[in-house]
Amino acid sequence: MLESSKESLKLEAMKRVVGLIAKGKNASELFPAVVKNVANKNLELKKLVYVYLVRYAEEQQDLALLSISTFQRALKDPNQLIRASALRVLSSIRVPIIVPIMMLAIKEAASDLSPYVRKTAAHAIQKLYSLDADQKDHLIEVIEKLLKDKSTLVAGSVVMAFEEVCPDRIDLIHRNYRKLCNLLMDVEEWGQVVIISMLTRYARTQFISPNEMLRDTNSEKAFYESDEEKRKSAEETKPYAMDPDHRLLLRSTKPLLQSRNTAVVMSVAQLYWHLAPKHEVNIITKSLVRLLRSHREVQYIVLQNIATMSIQRKGMFEPFMKSFYVRSTDATHIKTLKLEILTNLANEANISTVLREFQTYVKSQDKAFAAATIQAIGRCATNISEITDTCLNGLVLLLSNRDETVVAESVVVIRKLLQTQPSEHSDIIKHMAKLFDNITVPMARASILWLIGEYCEHVPKIAPDVLRKMAKTFHNEEDIVKLQTVSLAAKLYLTNSKQTKLLTQYILNLGKYDQNYDIRDRTRFIRQLIVPSERGGALSKYARRILLAPKPAPVLQSAFKDRDRFQLGTLSHTLNSKATGYLELSDWPPMAPDQSVRNVEVAEAVSRSTLAFDSDEGPKNGHSCEAGSRSGSGSGSSEESSSEASESDSESSSDSDSGTEQKKQSEAKPAQKVRRSSGDGLVSVCDRVCVCVCQQLSSPVFVPVHTYELLHRMTGKGLAAQYHFSRQPCIYDDRMISVQLTFSNNGDHTLENIHISEKTSAGQNIHCFSPIECLEPEKSVTVSMGVDFNDSTQAASFQLCTKAEGFNVSIQPAVGELLLPVTMSEQDFSKEQGKLQGMNESSATIAMTPESITSQPLHRKVVNMANVGVVPSGQNNVHRYQITKLVSSGALVLVCVVQKDSGAQLTVNTEKTIIGSMLLRELQTVLSAP
């Protein structure tokens, strides 16, 4: 049916295939038949094919490659929905070979006009990262760019990508911090969760603790300290003023407590818990209690978090104690959690109400819960000393309960309680000894035996009697009871040997022949210890001290005691163990890090040229980094492409505060992408613009840097200069080509005032770099300058001067560097090519080895040689269309490589025939080289 020509049939078939996938059946053998339909026009069929493809591409990598070209074409589609879905599927196909293609597509999409596509790009980042972690550096670059995005749609996704790829690069957040806080309210709810948890971590590293100052600064102590320390503590005591950014975060998240999404509420709650000053945390209580009305699973998580909070701050939840009363319809794990919280909240004032509640719970039909209640009572009793007696009496009453688990639990709890204060309670022990006959649960029996043994001095009459009974039933008892019997016997032997000597020996004899080796061991050990024999006896002197040493009382404490080491609301917190990928919440820094990193300079010149589009963005979220270089960008030209070009360029070259980093960046990645102006308001306009302005500047492709020598250090007397073409649109003038110069001082003295003095060559316009004041030895500095070569390969020569000397140097442009890439669709390309026939066309055939014909190496070679852009091609044999624009004249240069059997047909079309032929020649040599 998939092969059928009728679409409805195909659709039907595809639906069945998807049905198979859904059931988990293997449908992979249909792969070839399905992939054929990937280019189908029917949208539903297409979607189903996508579903199929994503499911099976990993298993059938070779076949999956067939579909790639379709997606690449779809990436250029004017419809943003199609662009986005193509990127989604392309990035979901987990085939390692296409990593470079994905990378390219992500970069392209990250600067797409549609925020929806940019959102998809942010998602694709994570996918690519999980496929190939080596791309991390490039991906971080894209993330950095997307973080600057002002669309609420993108924010959530890109922060998610940030968390996945580079959660430690906190420096990327600085500049976007305030923007994220302000946008938070409007971000979609899932994004809110992610952003809030990221900001929590961020704030923990950037702000100082608001509660720190509450700690008493003991002035007396300071008196004895040295002067310096005193001064320091004086500094500490100065009133705490919250960082305005910290305040901003708290303020902007507060309304989200009212969200309908429980996850959002929880994440705000944890943010307040971890970040807010103590007196402000209380506002989250009400919202958390509200969440308890939600689904069972939500209750479970929220209760867990409340349990942790209630240990540290009882007061927070005390007014809402009644909300934690257990209902008979609750699931068991919810009941136990509520119990936990109630226990944590109990104090002197409310204990009577709590205990009354507990009394009801003990009678519950859910026995596991009843047992938990008894433990809770035990904990209350230890925590609040006033009620210990009441609790004990209540528990003793429970001993007559008919249910075994309840009795056992009570005995165990009583034992723990008695251990804390044994002396006054001999009557209870007596009572328990009386009950001993009726209790059958081994754990309870063992506990009673232990109690009697431990406190046999308080009950001198009963103890031997119990032992006597035990001797009778010894062989029927459980192991644990037998062990305790042996211990009891030993203890009695030591305290009351007159009465129990025979009994003890009898029991020890019984134990000696027991089936269980633990019991045999214990028996032998006890016998050696207490019964004096001729040989040993060294230990028996200490037997009394060994056996009857006072034992520390067990501590009854909450299971949630140590949970606060995990960030609230996280999976790790729920499981109480570290989950994979859990990010530690760092402690507050002792001193506040520099606040100014978050400052965003408001540039007045911001987007004067683009103002027509994005009036609603206003200067408030200003383009942070244009400030410096904007002045040089000439007149705000009205042509869109040029304004974009200047914007992107200024962006790349003006990370003003971090000089070194900027240098690193510009060296490593010479080809910064052109950033299209972005923003919500733009979208509707720009979608249309996108169609009519066909010649947009497109992003140059990443290539290794070719550096050329300008001045050798020998001739330059220590000063060495190198240059390379950065392939960025020039910031100074549209017609110029930007050249990056790197000066390094190899001499042993400082060079001062490096500048360009005279421009010798005629007709070439050079925009000089600003003079370098001084250059220390072993240092180097990079500057950029613009040269208008007039579309010729004639060298630009000028004199490079230092304070002392001048050197004549020249920059020789390669023909490939005279070009700027532009984007164009395939149709437009063909149209333009048609216009440039005849003498404007020059072509050649190249012989090539088969392996170099495949698109990747071919593409790389061309791109290395010339600054060109790529036009997506539908035909497989027509490999690459390259299209460029001459910088000075703006004339088009079209390059086309058509793959043949044993080589390639290379065609260059341009008005400037000289450039055309030169380019052809160069390309020929590059491509035919192995």
Next chain:
Amino acid sequence: MIHSLFLINNAGDIFLEKHWKSVISRSVCDYFFEAQEKAMEPDNVPPVIRTPHHYLINIYRDKIFFVSVIQTEVPPLFVIEFLHRVAEMFQDYFGDCSEVAIKDNVVIVYELLEEMLDNGFPLATESNILKELIKPPTILRSMVNSITGSSNVGETLPTGQLSTVPWRRAGVKYTNNEAYFDVVEEIDAILDKSGTTVFAEIQGVIDACVKLSGMPDLTLSFMNPRLLDDVSFHPCVRFKRWESERVLSFIPPDGNFRLMSYHVNAQNLVAIPVYVRQNISFFESGSSGRLDITLGPKQTMGKTVECVVVTVHMPKVVLNANLTATQGNYTYDPVTKILVWDIGKLNQQKLPNLKGSLSLQSGAPKPEENPSLNIDLKIQQLAISGLKVNRLDMYGEKYKPFKGVKYVTKVFR
């Protein structure tokens, strides 16, 4: 984030699986089955289960387990909330979220899941947007589709996804413009044996059904907004105006949605609309017991109490019940030990009464605790907290809509 999703029915069959990243074998569900077995009842299955390599987060809804597989740290509530949204979306699309409905519409389910998550991160969860992307199935449409061969996948990008009001689609048109608001309040109370209130609170929601053309901007104000103590809103509500003026100002989504939910601050003043006199006793000798329950109205402000249902979870030893009801009828399920007494309308003059004997398992000790009673009821045209909608104004559009408000008070547990 969310790696895979398995839907499992009560019988333990995995009837749907979906992977957003690489495929995870369904054998991972064995850990879930293990936990399920241990928990005995579906309600007791822990929501978060740890396995050696993955974490399973599950919800149980409408007799289906939604089990999601997680590999790395993620807020568990995030996943739980999302799974509930998925279930709600199914309900919205297919009328009910049952195994049959999902199996019948497996393709739509798959398309939905594909749109809702991208690489495990929620993409579109607003029902308005999804409905534009994938049209819900109707009988008419499926017939048209089968004849014309057209699809039920939207051709265009939902406008909502890009606009500042992502929850509303553009170009809505109705001939009758209507807006209905249901104020539903629930009393949640625990009474002790003698009938005194241990704990009571009122939770309310305002559900809206708005069918208005264009982009209406609505403002809803209350007579007594001060009653509302703690509120949570649909994202469409402008929070600033609520804070300053205590009015709800919003551009509504199209169709049904929950506008807000609130909590009424009246901890001890809640008027319980009914009273119960109950007497359940088990005799020490002989295996039988007696049961006598009487219900009566109290503080109902002149409205009739409807749909009264009393549910009693009997102790395990109760074998059968032989009762007579003066009104309504009762059923006793000996397997689950649940006694249900459906009364219906509560009559002022003749109070309903249920009386009779219980037969117990012979030889078993008598249960030490009396079972607890759950009472469900409903009162029309009354919001028990006294909350009243003052007025609804519309701006931004020219037509005059039909407006309606309904009040209901419920007790459900």
